[in-house]
Amino acid sequence: MEQFQKPLILFDTDMDTDCDDAGALGMLFEYVAAGRAMCIGIAADVPNPCPAAVCEMISNWYGIHPPIGTVYEKDFPPGASERYQRYHDHRKTLPDEIYYNRVFARLIGKRDEDYPPAAEVYRKALVSAPDGSVTVLAVGFFTAIEQLWLTPADEISELNGYDLFARKVRCVVSMGCADYPETDNYNFNYNMDRFGAKVFFDRCPCPVYVCPDGFDVITGTSFSDTFPLGHPLRTAYEIYNGPGKGRMSWDLISLLFALEPDSPIFDCRTHGTIVYDDTNNHVRWNEQGPRKDYEVRSLIPADEMARLLENRLHGIFD
Numbered sequence: 001m002e003q004f005q006k007p008l009i010l011f012d013t014d015m016d017t018d019c020d021d022a023g024a025l026g027m028l029f030e031y032v033a034a035g036r037a038m039c040i041g042i043a044a045d046v047p048n049p050c051p052a053a054v055c056e057m058i059s060n061w062y063g064i065h066p067p068i069g070t071v072y073e074k075d076f077p078p079g080a081s082e083r084y085q086r087y088h089d090h091r092k093t094l095p096d097e098i099y100y101n102r103v104f105a106r107l108i109g110k111r112d113e114d115y116p117p118a119a120e121v122y123r124k125a126l127v128s129a130p131d132g133s134v135t136v137l138a139v140g141f142f143t144a145i146e147q148l149w150l151t152p153a154d155e156i157s158e159l160n161g162y163d164l165f166a167r168k169v170r171c172v173v174s175m176g177c178a179d180y181p182e183t184d185n186y187n188f189n190y191n192m193d194r195f196g197a198k199v200f201f202d203r204c205p206c207p208v209y210v211c212p213d214g215f216d217v218i219t220g221t222s223f224s225d226t227f228p229l230g231h232p233l234r235t236a237y238e239i240y241n242g243p244g245k246g247r248m249s250w251d252l253i254s255l256l257f258a259l260e261p262d263s264p265i266f267d268c269r270t271h272g273t274i275v276y277d278d279t280n281n282h283v284r285w286n287e288q289g290p291r292k293d294y295e296v297r298s299l300i301p302a303d304e305m306a307r308l309l310e311n312r313l314h315g316i317f318d
Contacts, residue, residue, distance in 0.1 A: 006036065007259050008133050010125055010169075011066075012043040012118075013251075014140030014189065015051035016101055017090065019240035022058060023220060023313065024139055024251035026233045028259075029062035030315045037259055039066045040134065041125035043118035043144040046192075047073040047084060049111040050101035057104040058232045069121030070112045071143050083195040087141075090192065100239040104232065118144035119151050119161065126168040127157045134168050137258045139175045139251040141193040142200035149203070166205035175254040177212035178295050180271045182284035185212070191281045198278035208274055208293040211257055214250030216302040219309045221246035226314065233313070252309050257296050265305070267297045 011028060015021045031037035042059075044051035052070040059065050073084065096102075105111060122144065126134060138145070151161035159167065177185035190197040201208070220233070224243040227234040241247050257266055273289020276282075285293075298305055311317070 006038050007135055008038050008040050008129055009258060010041045010043070010122065010134055010136045011039055012045055012136055012138045012140055012144055013051070013055070014046045014192070015044055015054045016046050016048055017094070017188075018251075019100060019220070019236045019247050020214070020249060020251040021139055022054065022100070022233055022236040023247070023249070024137075024255045025055065025058050026062070027252055027255055027309070027313050029058070029064045030312060031259055032064050033062065034315060034317060036317070039064065040129060041066050041121045042068045043121060044068065044070040044115070045118060045140045045142075045144040046087065047071055047112075048101070049113075050099075050105040052112055052115040053105035053108045053110045054101045054232075054236075056110065057108050060108075061232050067121045067124065068115055069118035069144070070115045071118050071147060072112065083193055086194075087192040098240045100236040103235070103239060117147070119147040120156075122148040123151060123154075123156045123161065123164060126164050129168050131167050132170045134170060135258050136169055136172045137255055138172055139189070139254055141189055142196040143193050145172075146196045146199045149199070162203070162205070169206050171207045171209055172204060173209045173211060173254055173258040173296075175212075175214075175250050176210045176283075178210040178274050178283050178285070178293070179212075180285050180295060182282065184280070184282055187281055187283065190276065190283075194278035194281060197276050201274055201276035204291065207291065209257065209261075209268065209296050210274065210293065211254040211296045212250075213296075213298045213305075214248050214253045217249040217253065217305045217309065218246040219249045219252060219306055219313065222310060249306065249309055252313075253298060253305065256309065256312070265298060265300045265308075267299050268294050270294050
């Protein structure tokens with residue numbers, strides 16, 4: 001990928017059903033604090049009262065304050081109100097005590113209505129960025145992107161949301177699975193909003209890099225010993241999985257690639273264009289498709305990747 005002086009990251013997250021989103025955001029802020037990246041905005045992309053507040057809690061801890069937006073079911077297009085049923089059903093299967101986001105939202109005293117729409121945050125962040133400079137890290141659903149694309153030209157930009165995205169975004173890095181030539185992998189992020197995933201893969205105007213790795217890479221085991229009480233990453237991981245247990249690192253590896261796309265630890269290859277079937281959450285490759293997408297895989301052992309990520313989570317870049 002073409003390199004700019006610093007990666008400009010727009011962090012798009014479902015900061016809700018797992019704690020690796022919190023880990024990824026904290027790791028991004030370590031890069032920002034070290035002068036190695038910029039975070040130009042955060043989109044909390046699930047219709048839930050708490051995720052945006054979690055993002056703000058983490059932002060406050062690190063003293064880095066990008067704009068934060070969220071999505072609302074009331075803003076869905078007519079006829080799309082049932083699109084999140086899988087998400088709501090999944091949430092009912094998880095015990096209340098692992099929802100660190102509720103704890104954070106209560107501590108910060110805010111809910112979704114206290115934040116602007118994610119599409120507005122996207123628009124303002126993109127209009128201020130150089131053309132072709134932004135990497136969208138999509139470690140959640142594609143709802144916020146789809147809502148951005150529906151926005152008309154306004155006082156923020158003379159371009160509609162889709163054209164603004166096409167002009168400013170150089171690539172999207174997605175946490176997902178796109179095995180060649182096709183896969184029925186569960187693909188949680190795509191499955192939770194199949195409508196948004198279908199729109200995204202059908203229309204995305206820039207390359208999509210899909211990162212599936214992280215299942216066997218456990219990070220966060222050191223947080224209880226190295227982070228002070230009250231640290232949001234320690235709190236999120238301890239509530240979600242228990243002290244010292246850590247968690248799989250899907251979102252962190254996707255972020256690492258977004259920040260260091262030319263690192264020799266990644267193998268990045270194209271098979272054409274990713275095609276998404278929303279009827280069965282099926283992904284396949286069209287070798288003759290109009291867009292060049294990429295499958296990204298880690299080339300280093302899981303324990304080595306875990307050590308690298310732990311270092312980054314603690315601000316160590318040697």
